[in-house]
Amino acid sequence: MSLPEVLKDRLSLPLIAAPMFLASGPELVIECCKAGVVGTFPALNPRTTEQLDEWLNEIDKQLAQFEQETGQKPAPYGVNLIVHKSNPRLLDDLAIIEKHQVKLIITSLSCNAEVIDRIHAYGGIVFHDVVNVRFAKKAASMNVDGLIAVCGGAGGHAGHWNPLSLIGELREFFDKTILLAGCVSRGSDIAAAQMMGADLAYAGTRFLATKECRVVDDYKDMIVRSSAADIVYTPAISGVPASFMRESVIDAGYDPDDLTPAAEIDFGAEMVGEDKTDKKKAWKDIWSAGQGAGGIHDVPTTAELVSRLKAEYQQAHEAQAKKSQRYL
Ligand SMILES: Cc1cc2nc3c(=O)[nH]c(=O)nc-3n(C[C@H](O)[C@H](O)[C@H](O)COP(=O)(O)O)c2cc1C
Structure with missing residues (x-):
């Protein structure tokens, strides 16, 4: 199990709320981080690079205020960069990210060593989305800090590998952080992701159905x-x-x-x-x-959701301890 320094002792659950196009905005990110879960959003959600700067100013301000008022450190937040030749904003957005020294960058679609080096240069970390081992090996060779295994059944641009096989094969050559994405809707799914060998779970669809999410x-x-x-x-x-x-x-x-x-x-x-x-x-x-929509039956606030996920995560571990006693 491996967790980068920036995430150690900062999370109340081993969970990242995944970036979602048009859906994740500052409200969701701020509520996630206050609840101890990493909140993220795609850099393309603010419709211009100037607006990206404004969003980051707002998130930084609100989280600093939260820390000052409660004495509690919020979870860090992350920004998703679409690394693809048809994204004309990539370099301008990266300059704003460098300005704010965003701790976690999630890269998707393709991997670019120059982008990764620029993020590492200011002390940020990079998690990269992968749907198979070939892409994962390429990203690992570029020194990413984490691999997000986007498995079958995930929302957005999903993969089709079974999580047991993908996580299992990734673990054979990658000893840094591994995240499991796809159908994480309940606290027991987060526990299961860790049992499969992931360090963190990564959930998108579950956070679409929250009060703070921007979709209609x-x-x-x-x-x-x-x-x-x-x-x-x-x-x-x-x-x-x-x-x-x-x-x-x-x-x-x-x-x-x-x-x-x-x-x-x-x-x-x-x-x-x-x-x-x-x-x-x-x-x-x-x-x-x-x-994972099949496991979603309501639209709670993010704070309510995280608190429920924590209770379910704990129950799953207690139940598992009892079940495994029979065999150990
Ligand atoms: C509506 C929607 C939009 C998404 N947009 C993005 C995106 O812009 N960038 C990205 O890296 N992943 C995107 N994803 C994928 C998520 O980040 C994450 O990998 C996925 O939701 C995890 O699977 P789950 O939905 O089963 O939890 C999107 C997913 C959804 C459902």
């Missing part, structure tokens, strides 16, 4: 009434395989059982707002969620 209420309600069977995993909507709720695919005018493959992924069009067509768009109109 209809989106949150759809998660509450969805189960794993309602999740469509397809490359047709976003260019790479991703998970979307069946009901929202139908609402957007598509047949979830007969989807035409999309062209190559283009974040310029998809995420930076250059697409001026009136076609229904992934993320904004076609709503993503993972198979």
Whole structure:
């Protein structure tokens, strides 16, 4: 088990609330960190680089105020950078991140040694999203501090590997931090992730259905009434395989059982707002969620959710201790 210094003794649960396009904003990040869970957001959620600077100012201010008022250290927060040739903001956003010395950077899509070196140079750490061992080995060779194993059933651009096999194989060559992503909805899932060999769990869909999340209420309600069977995993909507709720695919005018493959992924069009067509768009109109939706039945505040996850995590460990006594 390995945890970077910046996360040691700062977390109330071994959990990161994953960055989600259009969904994670300062409100969610601040509430997560106050509750002792790492809050994160994609750098592309603020619609300009100037706005990214404003968001970071606000988060820094609120967390400093929390620490001053309570004497408690909040969990650190993280920012997600989409490292891809079609993200025109990458270098400008990175300059703002350097200015704020953001402790944790989550890189996704591809890995870039120059970006990693610049983050390490100011003392930040980099966790990189991977869906298989080939990508993980490449990221490890570039000296990332952690690998996020995005497994089958995850929300967003999910992988398709079983978590036992992916975490197991990653552990054979990577002794730094490993995170398990995909279907972490309950405290017992966090305990299970650690039993499988992960250091931390990484949850997206569960945090979509919280009061502070920025998606509309209809989106949150759809998660509450969805189960794993309602999740469509397809490359047709976003260019790479991703998970979307069946009901929202139908609402957007598509047949979830007969989807035409999309062209190559283009974040310029998809995420930076250059697409001026009136076609229904992934993320904004076609709503993503993972198979973990099946374990989500309400829309609590983030503080309520974290406190429930903690109780469930503890119960899972107590139950496990009793179960394993029979065999040990
Ligand atoms: C609506 C939505 C948007 C997402 N956007 C991003 C993103 O912008 N960047 C990223 O690295 N991952 C993104 N993800 C993936 C999450 O960070 C995380 O890997 C995933 O949600 C974990 O699986 P879970 O949803 O089953 O918990 C997104 C996921 C969802 C559900």
